[in-house]
Amino acid sequence: MKNFKAYMFVLSVAVASSVFSSCKKDSYTPQTDLLYDVEVDGATATFSVKTEGVTDLKWDFGDGTSSTDAKPTHTYPGKGKYVPTLTASVNGKAAEASTVLRIAKTSPVKINDNSLTDWAAVTKDVVTLGAKKGIFRNVKYDYDGNYVYMYAEMTGKKADGVIFDFYMDTDNNPSTGLSTGTFTEGGYDVLLEGQLLTAGVDIFYHNSTNQADFSFAQQSIADAYQVGTVQEEGGVVKFEMRIARGKLKGLTGSGLRIALQATKSDWSVTLGSAPDDGGPSFFLDMSE
Incomplete structure (x- = not known):
């Protein structure tokens, strides 16, 4: 890299x-x-x-x-x-x-340094985990002019092939995107979904004028995201990723609502949400 x-x-x-x-x-x-x-x-x-x-x-x-x-x-x-x-x-x-x-705003996160220690300096945008956190132990975000960075800790193994869903209100505008569903206080324009740590994720844009319609069209966007360091020890997986702001529609704005949900590899069980599903997503203020 x-x-x-x-x-x-x-x-x-x-x-x-x-x-x-x-x-x-x-x-x-x-x-x-x-x-x-x-x-x-x-x-x-x-x-x-x-x-x-x-x-x-x-x-x-x-x-x-x-x-x-x-x-x-x-x-x-x-x-x-x-x-x-x-x-x-x-x-x-x-x-x-x-x-x-x-x-401009810079980030201490280095996605290609084979380390997660740089995340210790990120203390502002930490998701408050609730009763429905499930496997999640820690989730936080950072950003700079080019990327949004995410760090997560969860119980389990990389080989579990957990399916991740990233709900993203990329333009911070509740009047566009999906307005009903798993997380509130946002119109979710972009959905990243897939087995991030084993196979990657697919990228979907909400494609209906009806905001109550769970309708997303798959996009082909090269280099839109990158997984960085992944560490596994003692039944805990820690990993980082970054999302290119210039690649996803609306992500160059001053704010982002984002929520993360994990599901078992066969879609049978929801394993956890950050923050809790049924409530508001996490707001990442990128106005600096």
Whole structure:
């Protein structure tokens, strides 16, 4: 599996001494050019000077920290707008260059690191499990600009071939999708269903104008989801997955209602729900 970079871009900044430059080009005549590139991966930015003849350089990263390295790498503390500034001498003349960096919501979850320890840092979006939790012991979610991540712990074995149903109100709009059925407070546009840990899941879109009609059409969407690390020990299975926000209709919005249900491999018994079926689904606020 390849590492995915949430986003990456390169900014070239050339400004006059004491002139501020944003991501857009301003109409001015440079007096002393100072050029540098910024490469951003998640919350980590790598800076490199492109102008020749630069000495006495100092980076102010815009979050209270600084560096005098020629090519520093800096990890920002969280999402937000930062204004990194480089001051230096260019051929003996003082110069300053700034730009605006917008760091988006990032996730500590790495889907391809053969570990689940990164989920310990996810403490906000944890599903409250009720009387109908069944086999589920822990379910939680996280997200970034590109993916929704899910972690689950359940009793049993991977080889059990448990069937999972993910009910998803992807556009956070109760007036679209299935409005009756297993979980309330949502119009469920997307259903992921199948033996996730042994055979994968199929993807279905609600395809009826009647919101009371349990009618879903199967979709063929490449790379819409990916199972990460799966661990099994002492009668407990722990696993993670991610869903590509850009692949499923409506999932690029600011909120998602999602509920998970497990069923025995022969469809004979419902094994558990997170949260409880018959009640509201879990709301994942993605407005950051």
